[in-house]
Amino acid sequence: MRRSQDGFVPARGFLQAGLAPRPSFNDGSGPDDIQVAVEGGREEAHRSLRTPLSTYEKHIRYTVYEFTDLLDSSSISASGWTSIAETILRNYRAFDAFVVLHGTDSLAYTCSALSFMLQNLGKPVILTGSQAPMLELQNDATDNLLGSLIIAGHFMIPEVCLFFNHKLFRGNRTTKVSASDFAAFASPNFPPLATISSLKTHVSWELIYRPTHIKPFSIQTNRAPSDVACLRIFPGIKPEMVDAILQLDGLKGLVLETFGSGNAPGGQDGVLTKVFAGAVKRGIVIVSITQCMTGTVLPLYEPAVQLERAGVISGHDMTSEAALTKLSYLLAMPDMTVEQIVEQMSRSLRGELTEHTPMAFAHPRDVLPTxxxxxxxxxxxxxxxxxxxxxxxxxxxxxxxxxxxxxxxxxxxxxxxxxxxxxxxxxxxxxxxxxxxxxxxxxxxxxxxxxxxxxxxxxxxxxxxxxxxxxxxxxxxxxxxxxxxxxxxxxx
Missing domain, CATH: 1.25.40.20 (Ankyrin repeat-containing domain)
Structure with a gap:
């Protein structure tokens, strides 16, 4: 981003202006150009740079590909997600990993969407951004991009991830929590996958999600997020207001942000519950997630039980971003029935929710091998x-x-x-x-x-x-x- 009379705007030439002059991104070795596959089946030669030697005795060689239309992230839509996914698919064989530079406003949405669109992913895809642009004197862009490159270039973490403020998160577990702090993102219900310290990168390998199907990498881009809405429950919300949303032409799904562990206003006649039940009968999938930063949806109280009986399904501990993009992903899948979508929404497809299983106890063996x-x-x-x-x-x-x-x-x-x-x-x-x-x-x-x-x-x-x-x-x-x-x- 560069300054303009209208505020910060996207600008071209990031490799030349932002990376080449910085010794931490360019060791001056002048490596050969790298061929990047672009739309139309063509390949273009792009200048590449190489980082200095890392703690792990490796250089990271990379290039930067800029889209034809540069967007402020507040303007991204499903077509932008498709462009990213298709670019990764075209270049999947040529690169060991991918780092996507993205504005912070909708970064968590893009992370969640890509996690479902990129199927059987076997290489790291790390999204990052910054609160202050790299061309500003005080910025967090340098650390965020360098940290993303280090992890992408050294560790086989085959997930769509978000790197920010020295931490690597599972992308579909993140949400933006600050408009100004450098610690702009959090993963409320799941710990970081990795953390970068002054000495090394600490990876929690036991947390890494890996593809377990014997299928090659592919993408699913048939998406229609306009079929899905998101509604936050608030005290005094009118049933007529909710019904008006649920009656919208083409609406197929609703993410309902409920109180606490999945509660919504009830009342003696249960009008709001009847509105939800009627929508479910018409084939609309309604998913309940909690408004709280941490925790999960469980039918512990009577209002939550009534919603469950009306056909509202639990989104467990998913973020709003994950629930919205997952539901639109499933609704766009060909030949998938409403019953199958309901079943898939309650299952973890990419590590986006915590599946609760009965606790088991076992004594350790006498001798634990190293x-x-x-x-x-x-x-x-x-x-x-x-x-x-x-x-x-x-x-x-x-x-x-x-x-x-x-x-x-x-x-x-x-x-x-x-x-x-x-x-x-x-x-x-x-x-x-x-x-x-x-x-x-x-x-x-x-x-x-x-x-x-x-x-x-x-x-x-x-x-x-x-x-x-x-x-x-x-x-x-x-x-x-x-x-x-x-x-x-x-x-x-």
Missing amino acids: HLANLTQLGYAISKGDDEEVQRLLKSDVAWLLNEADYSGNTPLHIAATGPSLEILRLLLQQGASVHIRNKSGRTPLFLAANAGLTEHVTLLKQSGAHLHSGEMATAKSHAKKHLDLWRTAGA
Whole structure:
């Protein structure tokens, strides 16, 4: 953003004006241009920059793509979300991660929308912005963008995230809580995924949401948010006012912001409850979320019970932004019935709500193996094809083990890609193991499987969204002369 007579406005040339002059974003090495896929199937060469060496002994090479129309975030709509999703899809194979620069006004809405639109996401997508523009003397833009680049360039967190004020949040759990403070966003019902300190980045790996379906990355852009409304209950609200909203042409869903744990005005005749019940009978999906910053919707009191009986479904601890974008996402899904939408709204699709399960108690074992011991045992079990031992080890420490690497940079999925058991490979993928991590030789699990001549392993990895990295392609094409069909399946 730059100053103008009308206040701050979006401006072009961010890489040249905002990043190139700053040593923390540009080590002066002058790397080659990067090809970016744009609309119409064309590719454009974009200048790239490289950061100085990080604490983790890596440089981050990146480029900046600017949309044709630059928007103030207060003007974004579903078409803007579609543009972002389509750009990521076009460039998914060419980049290891994506950072989206976005104004703060609607940032939480875009995070939530993208979390549902980007299906089977296997790479980091981090949205960030700032309270003060980077070209201002005092700003938070520098720290927010640099922190986003560091996390995107070093850690395989395959979620749509929001980074702000040194914290990485799950995007669909966030809401804007301040119009002026640098700590502008909070995740009231879910802890941060990562925090950056002066020394390192602390990632809570046990919290990371990973895709568990054996399907490639895709996007769902058939959205119609105008079909959904959001209404905040207040003392003295008139049933006629609510009914007028629910009678709007084309309305298919309503997010209802209720008091406390899901309460709304009742009264002796229950007129408001009857309005909701009538709308539900007409096929309108009504989701109740709490107005409170923290907590969840539970039918503890009589007004909440009456709403539940009228067909209003619980949104649990979702934010307004998540409930609104999730409901519009589901309503736009082809061939989905109202009953299926109601069922999906109560389930966690991308970690957007807390599913309550019965509490279980268990005594720990006498001897708890270390993480390193578990990783070593897992590697041996995978290489031997010992399905039962693999399942036991994953059950005890799945969050940490899935994407951890050994001394050569191989993850359990790298080992399984050349292992004897296709079912172990399938199990790791279904648990959320990343197909995009490269070992210290720059090899993906897909390359190793193809190089080992394992056709079924290659096919399964491709079904999960794996693709050869650009740095592997030349070697893959030279190998393809011997095993043409196999390497063609792998994508060479």
